[in-house]
Amino acid sequence: MTQPESDWESWRSDWQADAGPLPDARELVASETRRVRRAAAAEIALAALAVAGLAAALLHTPEREDIVRAVAVASLIVLALAIRLVQRRNRPSGGEATAAFVELSLRGRVRQLRAIHFAWVVVALELAFLVPWWIDGFRIHREALTAPVFIAAWWLPALLLAALLAWTFRLHRRLRGEVSRLEALRAELRA
Numbered sequence: 001m002t003q004p005e006s007d008w009e010s011w012r013s014d015w016q017a018d019a020g021p022l023p024d025a026r027e028l029v030a031s032e033t034r035r036v037r038r039a040a041a042a043e044i045a046l047a048a049l050a051v052a053g054l055a056a057a058l059l060h061t062p063e064r065e066d067i068v069r070a071v072a073v074a075s076l077i078v079l080a081l082a083i084r085l086v087q088r089r090n091r092p093s094g095g096e097a098t099a100a101f102v103e104l105s106l107r108g109r110v111r112q113l114r115a116i117h118f119a120w121v122v123v124a125l126e127l128a129f130l131v132p133w134w135i136d137g138f139r140i141h142r143e144a145l146t147a148p149v150f151i152a153a154w155w156l157p158a159l160l161l162a163a164l165l166a167w168t169f170r171l172h173r174r175l176r177g178e179v180s181r182l183e184a185l186r187a188e189l190r191a
Helices: 007-016 025-060 064-089 101-141 148-190
Strands: none
Touching: 025 064, 025 101, 025 148, 064 101, 101 148
């Protein structure tokens, strides 16, 4: 099984080919900027979805301890998102002239790794709410493991969280490989 070629390797083979013009650097920078914006939108969507999931859980069981736990978890999710947005705002802009596209690509991959770490924080915070909530729900609905309420409140969120974690672990491994290759290329270009 072959590993898919990364964007960087594809672009590198394009500009090292004997025939044809070099790729337009502005288009490559614009592509990287779009990728960064999509990652930011995904972080915001993940946080909003996590908070909406907490609210949906409270519709089913609006008990005081669940409300307190959900508010605490939602506050931590919003705080984590605020920290990520501040980190994004303090980074150099992708639209400004850069000395090397390698640096821009490397910074973009590092930002994507941070976004994955943010997703892991959100999942951990969601589990801090869901695990006690599931335990209470299992105690109450134990005879109806296939009932629609149990499927919607337990099986579906568990499946979605497991799928999100599996995807982020795969993406993390791929991005770590790209970061290693880009760092090696940066060292090669500096030599």
